[in-house]
Amino acid sequence: MTTLQLKNIVKRYKSQTVLDDLSLDVADGERLVLFGPSGAGKTVLLRLVAGVIDPDEGRVLIGGEDMTEVDAEHRGVGMAFQNFALFPHMSAFDNIASALTARRFSKEAIAAGVEKVAKLLKIDHVLTHHPKALSNGQKQRTALARALVGSPPLLLLDDPLRNVDAKLRFEMRLELPRLLAAQGATVIYVTQDYKEAMALGDRIAVMFEGQLRQIGTPADIYDTPAELEIARLFGDPTINLLDVVPQRGPDGAFAELSGVRLRLPGFGPEIVGKACVLGIRPESIVFSEASATGAIPVRVEAETPLNEKTVTLTLTARGREVLVSRPAGTPGPATGPAHLAVNSRAALLFDKESGRLMRPSEPASKRNGEAA
Structure with a gap:
């Protein structure tokens, strides 16, 4: 069972409070979308859960176990970063395979896993290419594939479709929920696209200025937004x-x-x-x-x-x-x-x-x- 609990998380950079006494519970197997404008603190929160950065106050519990002081590589978390974070000297195949190589999978299992997720994300034709030869959309999907291939129990996705073209983004909105449900992972998904949030989230957590302002199902958020700022962000045309x-x-x-x-x-x-x-x-x-x-x-x-x-x-x-x-x-x-x-x-x-x-x-x- 992989649950996530954030308890009274505070993160500061110099005099600026980026996360302000934030608490959040994510159920086992749930897809929670973190939604909000740029600068709300969404990416900082993901990096904190992953163990890339530490909170100034508060605790991070994964599967009921306190992971606040545990190094990133021992948290069992998969993450696709917004800035790709690909190894430039490795091919797309090797970048994706790195999550399995670190766990000492066999060559056959690695090849099968990489090919499966690459086909799903439509990058199987560029597996031999290095990052410098990939488009931004292909880099984004390679980073997403690396996060997915190891079937981690907790998956953190930082706006993974941001640089993908409109057609593929629409297709992925349909495909990703099925893939994530099949993996059974607990997922936190960051986006600034309200349609993506509505399509992918079991629940949506709306963030402003380092605080959670409303958490609910997509229907709850759309039909009964807790405040004017949230009402404006959901809907096209606007309310x-x-x-x-x-x-x-x-x-x-x-x-x-x-x-x-x-x-x-x-x-x-x-x-x-x-x-x-x-x-x-x-x-x-x-x-x-x-x-x-x-x-x-x-x-x-x-x-x-x-x-x-x-x-x-x-x-x-x-x-x-x-x-x-x-x-x-x-x-x-x-x-x-x-x-x-x-x-x-x-x-x-x-x-x-x-x-x-x-x-x-x-x-x-x-x-x-x-x-x-």
Whole structure:
């Protein structure tokens, strides 16, 4: 059983705190994605788990055993670094094989293992090449193959698809989960690509400034982001964020868009008169007839076809931008006046001052939640 526990980890470089009292549990066989902007501390955290660097405070437990003082080569960890870290004097084959050679596998087992993972990553045709003859994408896949070939119980992958072309990146998003599941490894995967995070993670841990700000399933992170910064990072097109001051009506709290009331199901009087930010995903908005209940009048400014979907920019009566996303081929106005219907059950409300998600006071089962 290979679990990972980080307990109150602190890492400083001079006066800068890079990891700030960070604690994290990763279950045996789990794929956890570390997601966040550049400089959040993701790579530092991986290197600390691998034993390349030491924490200033806190403990690292692997499989329940304290590894904080254990050297990197004795931790049983496989890692693909963002900067490749390939041996320049070795061929791609020998770079990949180094993990097996160090463990004294037979020549036959080494050859079989290298060829298997190289075919999966589509680099079997460059195994005789040295790193200087490889493209960045091939170097990245060689580093990934080296991490995978030994089937380590704990696998640390630092943005391994970053330099891979779009087609192969899409293919690998489909292939990697199957490969990692077959190996049964516990995996920590770093990325700045939210689609990759959603596709590869059993859970996602969102990092900002050396802290974990939210941990949850991909659906949890997307549907109920804990704060505005997280909401902005997930989604394409980005979430609509509108400043509102909720009011009280006969049917409960509501926000006003273009003079039309948008109900906020489940919220009570505690939000009335409070400065808030209303978050609405573009796919939670549809065009509607003017006569529909709760139809919100807007003006269509522009329409952008994006292969599988069409994104429309609209303006409310106050000139606030609202993006609408609909499947390609779905009819909708390309210009001029229009009306929108919003799925109020999918609307999010954030405290404007703190940026934190505000949760309804009523359980979801008691909310009416009609579209408005």
